[in-house]
Amino acid sequence: MKLNELINWYSSLTPETLPQLSAIYHEQASFRDPFNEVRGQHGIAAIFEHMFEVTQQPVFRISSAQTEGTVAWVSWTFDCRLYGRSISIDGVTRLDFADDGRVMMHRDYWDALDMLAELPLLGPVLRLIRRKLGVPRRLLNRTR
Numbered sequence: 493m494k495l496n497e498l499i500n501w502y503s504s505l506t507p508e509t510l511p512q513l514s515a516i517y518h519e520q521a522s523f524r525d526p527f528n529e530v531r532g533q534h535g536i537a538a539i540f541e542h543m544f545e546v547t548q549q550p551v552f553r554i555s556s557a558q559t560e561g562t563v564a565w566v567s568w569t570f571d572c573r574l575y576g577r578s579i580s581i582d583g584v585t586r587l588d589f590a591d592d593g594r595v596m597m598h599r600d601y602w603d604a605l606d607m608l609a610e611l612p613l614l615g616p617v618l619r620l621i622r623r624k625l626g627v628p629r630r631l632l633n634r635t636r
Contacts, residue, residue, distance in 0.1 A: 494593040495557060495564050502552040502568070507544050513537050518594040525600035536598070547572035562589045570602075581606045 498516050501509065514533055523529070523536045530536060543550055550572040557566045564587045571580050583602030590596040608618055 493559065493562065493564065493589045494595075495559060495566075495587070495589075498587070498595065499554050499557060499566065503554055505540070505550075505552060507541070510537055510540055513540070516595060517598070518590045518592070518596045521590075521595050521598065523598045526602065526604035547574050549573050563587065564589070575612055579606070 494516060501512055501516055513536060517523075517533050517536055519533055520531065521533065521536060522531045523539060525539075528539050530539065550570065553569045553571065555567045555569065557564055559565075566585045566587065567583075568585065569580055569582050571578070573579070581602050583600055585601070586597070586599045587595050588597035605618060605622070608614055
């Protein structure tokens with residue numbers, strides 16, 4: 493399992509380090525997050541290339557990792573600038589490793605609404621919906 497390599501790679505990910513992806517991800521690896529689902533190194537590389545095109549100053553900060561057998565869970569925070577706004581998204585990734593130690597399956601879990609709420613046209617509507625559907629503070633502050 494090349495978990496430490498993967499963590500170091502993500503922690504220093506830049507367009508220049510993308511070619512190292514083949515040492516981290518198996519040729520047939522799958523990758524899924526709230527916006528993408530791809531298979532193979534080329535598809536995974538395309539996701540990161542797109543991330544660098546769309547966001548400014550993207551950084552992954554790894555906070556913890558746990559392993560059991562060939563499975564690892566990694567907690568992280570993704571910071572970037574999008575449309576002039578600073579965004580910070582917390583998430584967790586499940587990784588299944590192949591026999592050669594490279595990632596065979598990558599599945600991200602994070603709240604896409606955290607990012608969508610920052611978009612110029614969509615953001616105000618989503619924030620309004622979140623306020624309307626969320627439990628009102630007056631109910632949270634009541635004593636029983």
